[in-house]
Amino acid sequence: MQKEIAIVTGAGKGIGRAIAERLVADGFYVLLVDQDRAAGEKAVEEIGNKDAAFFQADISNEAQVKALFIETDKLYGRVDVLVNNAGIIRDNMIWNMEAVDFDLVIQVNLKGSWLMCREAAIRMKEKQQGRIINIASRAWLGNRGQTNYSASKAGVIGMSRALALEMGKYNVAVNVVAPGLIETPLTSGIKKEALDKLIAAQPTKTMGKPEDVAHTVSFLASPKTSFITGQTFYVDGGKSIGAGI
Numbered sequence: 085m086q087k088e089i090a091i092v093t094g095a096g097k098g099i100g101r102a103i104a105e106r107l108v109a110d111g112f113y114v115l116l117v118d119q120d121r122a123a124g125e126k127a128v129e130e131i132g133n134k135d136a137a138f139f140q141a142d143i144s145n146e147a148q149v150k151a152l153f154i155e156t157d158k159l160y161g162r163v164d165v166l167v168n169n170a171g172i173i174r175d176n177m178i179w180n181m182e183a184v185d186f187d188l189v190i191q192v193n194l195k196g197s198w199l200m201c202r203e204a205a206i207r208m209k210e211k212q213q214g215r216i217i218n219i220a221s222r223a224w225l226g227n228r229g230q231t232n233y234s235a236s237k238a239g240v241i242g243m244s245r246a247l248a249l250e251m252g253k254y255n256v257a258v259n260v261v262a263p264g265l266i267e268t269p270l271t272s273g274i275k276k277e278a279l280d281k282l283i284a285a286q287p288t289k290t291m292g293k294p295e296d297v298a299h300t301v302s303f304l305a306s307p308k309t310s311f312i313t314g315q316t317f318y319v320d321g322g323k324s325i326g327a328g329i
């Protein structure tokens with residue numbers, strides 16, 4: 085296959101779907117990975133199967149991740165860009181949080197991204213070429229009710245920095261995009277009163293759109309930016325500045 089291949093996880097909806105669409109527009113052939121088959125297939129149908137395909141996988145399952153990469157080897161023979169976007173929340177104050185909800189969020193957000201990175205790194209090291217973009221969150225700086233999620237996303241940033249050190253000499257860049265409050269199915273469940281408060285605390289007084297994240301990923305997925313590595317880019321309307329309301 086002539087086109088560069090990009091794998092995007094959690095691409096059935098929300099931010100991942102916008103990233104997949106943007107990378108197709110940039111000229112990549114995009115493999116949309118999601119555990120939600122219906123959403124993934126609908127996304128490919130709407131994007132067009134000339135430039136995109138769907139693969140169902142749970143990124144926290146080691147066997148499924150390995151199978152995904154073996155299939156990619158067979159069908160396309162290359163992986164040029166990996167975007168680790170799939171992620172979940174299970175929010176609660178720590179005194180109400182079950183250990184199972186801590187484990188699950190770490191298992192998907194951190195271990196799942198690590199499993200995907202390992203398979204991509206093996207292939208990119210061999211080819212001496214690639215870009216990995218991991219989607220963390222501004223919440224790694226700390227959010228009440230998100231001890232599990234903040235820890236998982238802090239882990240993603242630490243992992244990405246270490247991986248950037250390991251992969252630098254193999255011409256593989258590893259960067260992080262840390263979104264703030266973005267309008268997606270994940271945030272659609274936030275009650276209006278709480279959402280209004282969150283928006284009021286934003287320097288921009290707005291919520292972001294999935295496309296805001298997709299533009300930044302597009303920049304980092306380009307071979308033209310491959311001298312940038314180990315960095316974290318906030319796409320958060322300035323919330324990470326930390327000045328409050």
Ligand code: NAP
Pocket residue numbers: 093094095096097098099100117118119120123141142143144169170171172192196219220221222223262263264265266267268269270271
């Ligand atoms: P979303 O609307 O919930 O979409 C995420 C997609 O990933 C869903 O289709 C989901 O399937 C899938 N997924 C979840 N776990 C998976 C797994 N183990 N294996 C494969 N696919 C899986 O989420 P989003 O808001 O677009 O968020 C995307 C990423 O951005 C996440 O990493 C999130 O932490 C991060 N982020 C989001 C915001 C925000 O405000 N939205 C802010 C900061 C960071 P199911 O629906 O079946 O779970």
